[in-house]
Structure formats: structure tokens, C-alpha cells
Amino acid sequence: MERYVLRLRAADQPGIIHTMTGGIVATGGNILDSAQYSDESSGQLSVRVEFESEKDPEVIRTELVDGLARFDPIVELRRGSDRRRALIMVSKLDHCLDDLLYRYRRGELPIEIPMIVSNHEDLRSVVEAAGVPFHHIPVTAATKAAAEQELSSLVQESGADFIVLARYMQVLSDDFCARFAGRIINIHHSFLPSFKGAKPYHQAKGRGVKLIGATAHYVTADLDEGPIIEQDVVRVDHRSSAEHLVVIGRDVERKVLSRAVQLHADDRVFLSGQHTVILA
Numbered sequence: 001m002e003r004y005v006l007r008l009r010a011a012d013q014p015g016i017i018h019t020m021t022g023g024i025v026a027t028g029g030n031i032l033d034s035a036q037y038s039d040e041s042s043g044q045l046s047v048r049v050e051f052e053s054e055k056d057p058e059v060i061r062t063e064l065v066d067g068l069a070r071f072d073p074i075v076e077l078r079r080g081s082d083r084r085r086a087l088i089m090v091s092k093l094d095h096c097l098d099d100l101l102y103r104y105r106r107g108e109l110p111i112e113i114p115m116i117v118s119n120h121e122d123l124r125s126v127v128e129a130a131g132v133p134f135h136h137i138p139v140t141a142a143t144k145a146a147a148e149q150e151l152s153s154l155v156q157e158s159g160a161d162f163i164v165l166a167r168y169m170q171v172l173s174d175d176f177c178a179r180f181a182g183r184i185i186n187i188h189h190s191f192l193p194s195f196k197g198a199k200p201y202h203q204a205k206g207r208g209v210k211l212i213g214a215t216a217h218y219v220t221a222d223l224d225e226g227p228i229i230e231q232d233v234v235r236v237d238h239r240s241s242a243e244h245l246v247v248i249g250r251d252v253e254r255k256v257l258s259r260a261v262q263l264h265a266d267d268r269v270f271l272s273g274q275h276t277v278i279l280a
């Protein structure tokens with residue numbers, strides 16, 4: 001018996017769930033877990049179903065797509081055993097990368113990591129020690145277009161489903177963001193929408209906040225504006241310098257990014273307009 005994960009998005013109307021579950025049953029399937037949300041503001045229905053079936057994915061996909069055709073849905077079907085492939089990008093800071101590699105090594109993240117790309121050489125030894133191929137693509141204002149072309153080729157070659165910016169400190173171009181829309185996850189080291197841009201911890205110190213945090217979001221051309229996947233905060237006080245806030249914030253960043261990667265890789269994140277729907 002094979003385990004499958006089905007994602008469905010459609011303009012909501014009566015009968016979609018009924019037809020979908022009927023299609024699963026018609027292929028001898030048994031539903032193990034399901035979640036759905038109908039977004040009144042966008043009118044979008046988001047559905048995630050886990051089921052088991054003896055049938056091949058093509059047979060199931062054909063049954064579902066044909067049965068649901070009148071609803072014009074977007075249907076994605078994946079074998080539960082097929083792990084999403086994450087191309088990780090990093091600059092010089094290693095704390096988020098370390099956390100992802102640790103959880104990956106312990107089998108706690110349902111992903112494959114075909115390669116890690118950096119615009120610096122600093123973390124090559126850490127990555128290669130983890131047995132993951134390392135690619136160095138230096139970036140300057142003059143070479144950004146060529147660097148992004150090389151990166152696009154690596155995404156293709158690696159078969160990566162999505163890209164994780166684990167404190168990758170270069171702004172990606174509008175074209176690159178459009179090409180990989182909904183497939184790039186970034187960790188921003190503040191509790192957005194507060195303290196966008198550079199040095200958020202220094203901004204936080206200057207403002208005298210009592211909570212600092214981190215935000216994982218899909219990357220769009222608008223810096224730090226992409227749809228939010230996960231956030232968390234930690235309490236701080238007047239005694240912490242900006243440098244100490246950087247240290248406190250590291251653990252929040254690690255946890256938030258790894259959680260967002262888990263949710264995306266588990267097919268639990270649905271884009272609905274500029275927001276996300278999380279079926280966890």
C-alpha cells in the first residue's frame with residue numbers, strides 16, 4: 001500500500017470535497033488525514049489529504065483530475081516517500097544552516113539536500129563535512145545577473161523543488177523571484193513587519209522593544225514583504241545590548257526557519273493572495 005499526499009486549490013464551490021473524496025475511494029484509496037480551509041476574502045479553497053492506495057500515481061491523478069475538471073482545480077499528488085528537494089543558500093552566518101543540517105542528519109526534516117550554495121567560501125568545510133556538495137557563486141553588483149543565471153542552472157541540475165535562504169545576504173532580482181515564485185523561503189531576523197531591512201537587532205535596541213523575533217516568508221521582489229509562513233518571538237529587556245540581541249535571536253531564527261521548511265516540505269503551506277494558509 002502506497003501513501004500519497006494530495007494538494008488541491010480551487011475557487012470554492014459546493015461539491016469539490018465530495019467529488020475529491022469520491023475519486024480517492026474510486027481508486028481504492030483510504031483517507032488517513034485531511035484538512036481544508038475556504039478563504040472568504042479570496043474565495044480560494046485549500047485542501048490537503050493524506051491517503052493510502054494500491055494504485056499507481058498516474059491512475060489516481062487521472063481519476064481525480066477527470067472527476068474534478070468542472071471545478072478547474074490545481075491538483076498536486078506526491079508519493080509520501082518522495083521527499084521534497086531543498087537547495088540551501090547561505091552567506092557567512094552558520095546558525096540556521098547548522099540547524100537544518102542537524103535536523104536533516106537526524107531524519108527530522110522530510111527533505112533531500114542536493115547541494116548548498118554560498119556567495120562566500122567561509123562555510124565550505126562545514127557543508128562538505130556534512131557530505132553535501134558545496135557551490136561557491138561570488139556575487140557583486142556587476143556579476144549579479146551572471147551569478148543568478150548560474151544559480152538557476154544549479155536549481156535545474158539539482159532537481160530542487162525549493163530554495164531555502166538560510167541567512168543568504170544578497171537581494172535576489174525581480175526576474176529570479178518571479179521565476180521561482182512560491183519556491184524560495186527566507187528567514188528574516190525580525191518579527192515582521194517590524195524592523196525590515198538591514199540590522200534589525202540594532203533597530204530593535206534603538207526602539208527599546210520587549211520582544212524580538214524572526215520571520216520565515218516566501219521571497220518576493222519586495223524586500224521582506226513576502227507571504228509569511230512562520231514567526232516566533234522571545235522576551236528581552238533593557239539589559240541586552242544590540243550584540244546580545246543578535247545572540248538571543250539566533251535560536252529563534254533557527255527554530256522558525258526549520259519549522260517553515262518542515263511545513264513547506266510536508267505540503268502544508270498554501271499561498272492565498274499575499275497570505276499563506278497553513279494546514280498543519
Ligand SMILES: Nc1nc2c(c(=O)[nH]1)N[C@@H](CN(C=O)c1ccc(C(=O)N[C@@H](CCC(=O)O)C(=O)O)cc1)CN2
Binds near residue numbers: 169174197220222223
Ligand atoms: N528579492 C528578495 N531577495 C532577498 C530577500 C527578499 O525578501 N527579497 N530577503 C533577503 C534576506 N534579507 C533579509 O532578510 C536581506 C539580505 C540582504 C540585504 C541587503 O541589503 N544585501 C546587500 C548586500 C549585503 C552584503 O553583501 O552583505 C545587497 O544585496 O545589496 C537585505 C535583506 C535575501 N534576499
